[in-house]
Amino acid sequence: MADTVVPFVDLGPATRAVSADLLVDLEGLIVAGLFVNGPYVERFESAFAAATGSLYCVGVASGLDALRLALIALDLEPGDEVIVPAMTFIATFEAVVQAGARCVVVDVSGSDLCLDPAGVAASITDRTRCVLPVHLYGQMADIRALAALTASKGIALLEDACQAHGATRDGIRAGIAGTAAAYSFYPSKNLGAMGDAGALVTEDETLAAQVRALRQHGEATRYRSDYVGYTARLDAMQALVLTHKLPHLDGWNRQRGEAAAVYSRELLGVGDLVLPTAVAGADHVWHLYTVRTAKPEALAEFLGARGVATGRHYPQPPHLSAAFRDLHAPDGTFPVAEAVARETLSLPIFPGITEAQLAAVVEATRGFFAGG
Numbered sequence: 234m235a236d237t238v239v240p241f242v243d244l245g246p247a248t249r250a251v252s253a254d255l256l257v258d259l260e261g262l263i264v265a266g267l268f269v270n271g272p273y274v275e276r277f278e279s280a281f282a283a284a285t286g287s288l289y290c291v292g293v294a295s296g297l298d299a300l301r302l303a304l305i306a307l308d309l310e311p312g313d314e315v316i317v318p319a320m321t322f323i324a325t326f327e328a329v330v331q332a333g334a335r336c337v338v339v340d341v342s343g344s345d346l347c348l349d350p351a352g353v354a355a356s357i358t359d360r361t362r363c364v365l366p367v368h369l370y371g372q373m374a375d376i377r378a379l380a381a382l383t384a385s386k387g388i389a390l391l392e393d394a395c396q397a398h399g400a401t402r403d404g405i406r407a408g409i410a411g412t413a414a415a416y417s418f419y420p421s422k423n424l425g426a427m428g429d430a431g432a433l434v435t436e437d438e439t440l441a442a443q444v445r446a447l448r449q450h451g452e453a454t455r456y457r458s459d460y461v462g463y464t465a466r467l468d469a470m471q472a473l474v475l476t477h478k479l480p481h482l483d484g485w486n487r488q489r490g491e492a493a494a495v496y497s498r499e500l501l502g503v504g505d506l507v508l509p510t511a512v513a514g515a516d517h518v519w520h521l522y523t524v525r526t527a528k529p530e531a532l533a534e535f536l537g538a539r540g541v542a543t544g545r546h547y548p549q550p551p552h553l554s555a556a557f558r559d560l561h562a563p564d565g566t567f568p569v570a571e572a573v574a575r576e577t578l579s580l581p582i583f584p585g586i587t588e589a590q591l592a593a594v595v596e597a598t599r600g601f602f603a604g605g
């Protein structure tokens with residue numbers, strides 16, 4: 234057990250599940266020369282729309298592009314406000330600023346570490362144009378409450394589902410209750426490409442058409458631009474990779490759930506660990522298994538010395554980063570998110586993680602709290 238190496242993420246098992254068939258199809262794509270737009274991209278868009286239960290899917294180059302282009306399509310003006318959670322990956326904030334609006338930060342709820350609907354209600358002003366919840370670590374925010382709130386005020390609801398492929402809450406999938414949902418297919422995501430890729434799903438035909446135009450120079454039709462756009466298309470090779478991987482998503486999410494259940498059973502009551510939980514009504518897809526402890530860095534070092542790699546998500550909330558110094562939100566402004574940042578440590582989790590690897594993580598973690 235002691236010499237079992239456990240990477241934080243091993244993409245090998247998922248890659249091996251698709252590689253033989255994928256290579257055959259890739260050869261077809263290369264021979265056909267269909268590298269940009271075209272049938273490979275459309276095939277994935279249809280499949281992902283069906284998988285998410287949405288009417289439209291627009292493939293783009295990254296999760297950030299999906300968020301940014303959706304926000305640009307809302308026609309935000311300087312001074313317009315978008316409500317974002319204080320604990321997220323920085324891309325959520327970047328998209329708002331790059332679309333020309335202002336981040337209004339709201340602390341996360343202690344129960345699900347996602348945007349707190351009560352905090353959102355208290356922060357809505359007459360400049361609020363959009364609420365942007367993040368479905369953090371694989372668990373959705375309270376989408377029913379947020380949808381009721383935004384619908385009653387005529388505010389857009391854009392979901393950052395970059396960590397939550399396949400998740401539901403109260404039976405609702407991302408992208409259904411609100412305006413749209415943005416996905417990243419960064420390689421280590423629950424559904425990951427072999428490079429960068431992303432998508433927006435929505436029920437709104439007009440929004441889908443606008444984002445489709447924005448991803449390619451604002452073109453409604455070739456060489457007829459309605460907007461100032463971008464080069465932000467989903468690459469055809471990545472679309473093909475995703476088409477091959479999508480049928481495995483539910484099974485891979487189940488494997489993540491089984492790994493999470495092992496950690497939650499074996500690490501219960503160990504040291505000062507606070508273990509992650511799924512709130513009632515949430516179908517958690519365990520993008521990350523993130524524990525909390527007073528000494529995350531010491532634990533990470535101890536595990537690393539025993540062959541167990543870990544990650545921290547995220548040691549610095551965006552409002553405390555130099556990039557967002559203009560928010561003038563010093564340490565102490567968002568106590569729940571800041572406590573998460575101080576205490577968080579993510580243990581290895583990925584489809585195909587073996588029993589021996591899980592046991593090695595558990596044994597090393599128990600060893601740390603038993604005094605080495």
Ligand SMILES: Cc1ncc(COP(=O)(O)O)c(C=O)c1O
Pocket residue numbers: 295296297298321322324325367393395396416417418419429430431
């Ligand atoms: C919560 C969240 N939002 C946005 C993104 C941005 O996705 P991408 O890296 O594909 O641009 C990520 C990806 O890491 C993410 O985790």
